[in-house]
Amino acid sequence: MVAVQETVERVKRIDVDQYRYGFETLIDSEKAPKGLSEEIVKFISQKKNEPAWMLQWRLKAYRRWLTMTEPTWARVDYPKIDFQDLYYYAAPKPKKSVSSLDEVDPEILKTYEKLGIPLREVAMLEGVEPKPGEEDPARRKIAVDAVFDSVSVATTFKAELKKAGVIFMPISEAIREHPELVQKYLGSVVPTSDNFYATLNSAVFSDGSFVYVPPGVRCPMELSTYFRINERNTGQFERTLIIADKGSYVSYLEGCTAPQRDENQLHAAVVELVALDDAEIKYSTVQNWYPGNSEGKGGIYNFVTKRGDCRGANSKISWTQVETGSAITWKYPSCILRGDNSRGEFYSIAISNGFQQVDSGTKMIHLGKNTSSRIISKGIAAGKSQNTYRGLVTAHRKALGARNFTACDSLLIGDKCGAHTVPYIEAKNSSATFEHEATTSKISEDVLFYCIQRGLSQEEAVGLVVNGFVKQVLQKLPMEFAVEAQKLISISLDGSVG
Amino acid sequence: MALLEIRDLHVGVEDREVIRGLDLNVDAGEVHAIMGPNGSGKSTLSHVIAGKLGYEITGGQILFRGENLLRMEPNERAAKGVFLGFQYPVEIPGVTTMNFLRAALNAQRKARDQQEFSTPEFLKRIREVAGSLNIPQDMLKRGVNVGFSGGEKKRNEILQMALFEPSLCILDEIDSGLDIDALRIVASGINALRSPERAMIVITHYRRLLDHVVPDVVHVMSRGRIMKSAGKELALELEASGYAQFEDAA
Numbered sequence: 001m002v003a004v005q006e007t008v009e010r011v012k013r014i015d016v017d018q019y020r021y022g023f024e025t026l027i028d029s030e031k032a033p034k035g036l037s038e039e040i041v042k043f044i045s046q047k048k049n050e051p052a053w054m055l056q057w058r059l060k061a062y063r064r065w066l067t068m069t070e071p072t073w074a075r076v077d078y079p080k081i082d083f084q085d086l087y088y089y090a091a092p093k094p095k096k097s098v099s100s101l102d103e104v105d106p107e108i109l110k111t112y113e114k115l116g117i118p119l120r121e122v123a124m125l126e127g128v129e130p131k132p133g134e135e136d137p138a139r140r141k142i143a144v145d146a147v148f149d150s151v152s153v154a155t156t157f158k159a160e161l162k163k164a165g166v167i168f169m170p171i172s173e174a175i176r177e178h179p180e181l182v183q184k185y186l187g188s189v190v191p192t193s194d195n196f197y198a199t200l201n202s203a204v205f206s207d208g209s210f211v212y213v214p215p216g217v218r219c220p221m222e223l224s225t226y227f228r229i230n231e232r233n234t235g236q237f238e239r240t241l242i243i244a245d246k247g248s249y250v251s252y253l254e255g256c257t258a259p260q261r262d263e264n265q266l267h268a269a270v271v272e273l274v275a276l277d278d279a280e281i282k283y284s285t286v287q288n289w290y291p292g293n294s295e296g297k298g299g300i301y302n303f304v305t306k307r308g309d310c311r312g313a314n315s316k317i318s319w320t321q322v323e324t325g326s327a328i329t330w331k332y333p334s335c336i337l338r339g340d341n342s343r344g345e346f347y348s349i350a351i352s353n354g355f356q357q358v359d360s361g362t363k364m365i366h367l368g369k370n371t372s373s374r375i376i377s378k379g380i381a382a383g384k385s386q387n388t389y390r391g392l393v394t395a396h397r398k399a400l401g402a403r404n405f406t407a408c409d410s411l412l413i414g415d416k417c418g419a420h421t422v423p424y425i426e427a428k429n430s431s432a433t434f435e436h437e438a439t440t441s442k443i444s445e446d447v448l449f450y451c452i453q454r455g456l457s458q459e460e461a462v463g464l465v466v467n468g469f470v471k472q473v474l475q476k477l478p479m480e481f482a483v484e485a486q487k488l489i490s491i492s493l494d495g496s497v498g
Numbered sequence: 499m500a501l502l503e504i505r506d507l508h509v510g511v512e513d514r515e516v517i518r519g520l521d522l523n524v525d526a527g528e529v530h531a532i533m534g535p536n537g538s539g540k541s542t543l544s545h546v547i548a549g550k551l552g553y554e555i556t557g558g559q560i561l562f563r564g565e566n567l568l569r570m571e572p573n574e575r576a577a578k579g580v581f582l583g584f585q586y587p588v589e590i591p592g593v594t595t596m597n598f599l600r601a602a603l604n605a606q607r608k609a610r611d612q613q614e615f616s617t618p619e620f621l622k623r624i625r626e627v628a629g630s631l632n633i634p635q636d637m638l639k640r641g642v643n644v645g646f647s648g649g650e651k652k653r654n655e656i657l658q659m660a661l662f663e664p665s666l667c668i669l670d671e672i673d674s675g676l677d678i679d680a681l682r683i684v685a686s687g688i689n690a691l692r693s694p695e696r697a698m699i700v701i702t703h704y705r706r707l708l709d710h711v712v713p714d715v716v717h718v719m720s721r722g723r724i725m726k727s728a729g730k731e732l733a734l735e736l737e738a739s740g741y742a743q744f745e746d747a748a
Contacts, residue, residue, distance in 0.1 A: 446586075454602035
């Protein structure tokens, strides 16, 4: 068809060089020497004033890592990473020890301001407080932990959270201040030997967020961490640990951006969630790492291990992700449904454009009785990108009455991109009920023409169709972020058809 | 000056000429019916006026109020007042009819340098229009045409026509797939929109629709040309004698 040919021509002119967060912040930083060795691991541990047990934990992981090889089963293709050519520690050079926001380098505060991340609590409080009972969602408070390169630079609303008994702090502080909690839970969901990147992270992670919600407490505000990679040739290895004690609830959001660079940067994070009896954790991600330019140069390699453990009965863990950035995404936020009647959810929007490669999905591992899980995955591929959903649903012999529902939908824009669905399903008992639905569709010329005949521009038409396609997942995001995510989706697809 | 003036139009699709020297003048206030067998180029004509991709204009012109329509993007044409009612309206899952109509109407208003409608203004307007066409509010909250019956889809086209208030309405086989009751509803919707400022081109195979929407002029199209133009009685004549005579002549 002539019409299809025209779309193809337009897709050829695709431009992903519209990344808004590509600026660099010029600040002094302190780096460990390049490369990885026991000395570097010791250096990081020492920088963080860590107790001896933590250093031993790291060294054990490091030694294990030396025996491991990179996984190659994902549908992604990239040149071999030279792990000795990276910096494993970079921190903004503090004037002295940072104990309040006023002591944070103003350049860093400016960076977060540019990114639209409010770090100053005062700015958040200036607004009129909504009357009790009529909560204004736009003014809801959000506590933010900001991680700049390897170091947490600011955490807001600490005092207010403390009043509720919620601990929200950089994990480096938690290691010193709450060693009993960290020792009990760190590595209990993602063991140090789990996989190549998780093991590397265990050896060299420098910061990240720590959350503990005590029994029966409903966390009074959204918690959020904002990750920013600034330094050149620096790997970012953050570590997040969230524990929801019995009957508690917490909603947590992470956002990510990085400067525009020609070389690839490595991001290998580990996130562990633990939900005890009757607890619920809602974890949302809006990932917008630099995706590389229109020739496929640069961009973040995102190799992330995220796993939640529904350790208690009736517990619930819900992952919601909007993935638009990164040159390569390798990420499978998973749930181990250990407690009886526990529930896992995974809602995902993965958008790829230009030369991006996404291999993402989830694992739902049913161990307890009457456990249930739900997977809704929406993949959108444009340009010359490849977008793969890879998922595992498994029911253990003792997981009687396990139930899963999976729906994977893919939308193609143009004909140089690809969408792939690789579901693995294993049921080891006969009472499990697993359902899987998958669709792949294209934004057809007819749909576009219909919208454009009604007065919409080509871009508006694509935006409308795509937003309709992802609506079911967007609705799962906290309100403020749903709006952000919606904008992000239209930016990511700018120029994808014309 | 005619509202729409088509002069010696030639259109090719994949190296095949499907419109071969077509002339047509439509004045404001008139309703023209275009009848003809399958493959005569009727739908192609409607697509070319609206600006669909995939057609090669090899000769001739289309003037709308004296302006060269072929130089405009389809959304510019829509903003200028060209509306195409589709034979097969598409489904857009996840986008409510309400949101779709609002986005489209405001895009058109913006293009005409008119103030965009606020939410309350839009709601008031859409309720009026839907009410006058007996379209239930519930239909507006569903995804665009998703799960709509054939009749509902066509009513949704008429709803959009009423909302956008275009000056040229092209209705491409709006009667296809309608039972007698649905046809009556759609026809009364069309009649309600007849006005001295508005022209309509009604494309159909059958006389049936023209019993309800009585045209001023009937054209017979065959093999990419208009073979005969006359008053409404031509529709009756065609039903008796068929299209064969014109196909042979072409």
